[in-house]
Amino acid sequence: MMNGFSIARVHGYEIIDSRGNPTVRTRITLESGIRATGDAPSGASKGTREAVELRDRDGSVKEAVDSVNYYISPALSGLDVREQTKIDELMIELDGTENKSRLGANAIIATSIAVAKAAAMSLSMEPFMYIGGARRHALPVPLLNILNGGVHAGNMLKIQEFMIIPVKFDSFKEALMASVRIYKSLKGLVAERYGKVYTALGDEGGISPPLSVTEDALNLVYTAIRNEGMEDRVYMGMDAAASDFYNHEKGVYEIDNGTKTPDQMIDFYLDIANRYPLLYLEDPFEEDDFKRFSELQGRLGKVIVTGDDLYTTNVKYLKKGMETKSTKGVIVKANQIGTLTETIQFFDMAKENSIKTVVSHRSGETEDYFIADLSVALNSDFIKTGAPSRGERTSKYNRLLEIENDHGLEYQGRKLLW
Numbered sequence: 001m002m003n004g005f006s007i008a009r010v011h012g013y014e015i016i017d018s019r020g021n022p023t024v025r026t027r028i029t030l031e032s033g034i035r036a037t038g039d040a041p042s043g044a045s046k047g048t049r050e051a052v053e054l055r056d057r058d059g060s061v062k063e064a065v066d067s068v069n070y071y072i073s074p075a076l077s078g079l080d081v082r083e084q085t086k087i088d089e090l091m092i093e094l095d096g097t098e099n100k101s102r103l104g105a106n107a108i109i110a111t112s113i114a115v116a117k118a119a120a121m122s123l124s125m126e127p128f129m130y131i132g133g134a135r136r137h138a139l140p141v142p143l144l145n146i147l148n149g150g151v152h153a154g155n156m157l158k159i160q161e162f163m164i165i166p167v168k169f170d171s172f173k174e175a176l177m178a179s180v181r182i183y184k185s186l187k188g189l190v191a192e193r194y195g196k197v198y199t200a201l202g203d204e205g206g207i208s209p210p211l212s213v214t215e216d217a218l219n220l221v222y223t224a225i226r227n228e229g230m231e232d233r234v235y236m237g238m239d240a241a242a243s244d245f246y247n248h249e250k251g252v253y254e255i256d257n258g259t260k261t262p263d264q265m266i267d268f269y270l271d272i273a274n275r276y277p278l279l280y281l282e283d284p285f286e287e288d289d290f291k292r293f294s295e296l297q298g299r300l301g302k303v304i305v306t307g308d309d310l311y312t313t314n315v316k317y318l319k320k321g322m323e324t325k326s327t328k329g330v331i332v333k334a335n336q337i338g339t340l341t342e343t344i345q346f347f348d349m350a351k352e353n354s355i356k357t358v359v360s361h362r363s364g365e366t367e368d369y370f371i372a373d374l375s376v377a378l379n380s381d382f383i384k385t386g387a388p389s390r391g392e393r394t395s396k397y398n399r400l401l402e403i404e405n406d407h408g409l410e411y412q413g414r415k416l417l418w
Ligand SMILES: O=C(O)[C@@H](CO)OP(=O)(O)O
Pocket: 042, 043, 044, 045, 046, 047, 204, 239, 241, 308, 360, 361, 362, 363, 364
């Protein structure tokens, strides 16, 4: 039956992401006249098990846009926009492949997000309240990637992300403002040590100084934390994104101007955790080495070893990770799996098993702040959304500030000190 919640039109078109690459935007128009959009973000250091982002040979996403306009649109027309699960399942069925390679995960996730936003709007609800329902809502601890390496930067650092984690604060705002001070202090340090010309930013807005050795980057970040007198309240994190510097033929990691065997990598991380206040370590090994993730997690105690490329937001691989006790943390990226429904299933499975959750952006983002709402909706422990310096990252931070300002929710930081 047609009502105000019925989908009148689903329209896809190309926009650009933060690297200037074309990506998919879906706009949903309801019979009531309400309109909402959803954008597909895009990764650079992708896991091989991710759902497929359809990209044409010329770099455009015209084929994915066609999927929205010629396949998804007619199938969704007339459906009640509040039926998120039914709509997501319909798109999965319409695609018919294991990895969403026919319609494209970019076409499907943009639509899935637009559906949720349109439903929230038509109920006059904040997206986080609509998606989270009766769940407890709280503000996540941000993992701020303030120094960039790997495939996100032009330097020779192999570790992709060096993060600060403002845990011991009473509010999200205080935590964020302290982090901004550390970020600025880092920028000053780099200018002082290498010259201002070296304060260029990487893809996620972190400084990308001309370094090649992990230790130098860690030292810079820790010095910035200490310069601000924050060493008792702010921890450190890294995303190695190790699949990107693993040499499959030789079975070694190419890092710090040399190579390390997987066992040497374990010692390398243990040593870092001994000398720095490391709380978080993402993708320390290549994406098939569940066994070493588990060994490292066992030996690192309280450090949250986290799987990103390891799981690709897919319950199938999370189950495997749980069997092998591979990690205490998971990255949650909606476009890795392709629908909101599957993303939430993955999130819930992690949470039910006491695994720490990190709702995350991609290195190619748009200004849409949807993941900020998603993190609050699901009561995620962390949000990973880059440095506090570029619009596509600050839109998420500013949305979290807005939610805190308007709803005064609790900050997850103190609770994390288990
Ligand atoms: O590895 C990661 O965690 C992400 C986001 O930081 O990078 P990308 O989107 O390039 O996969």
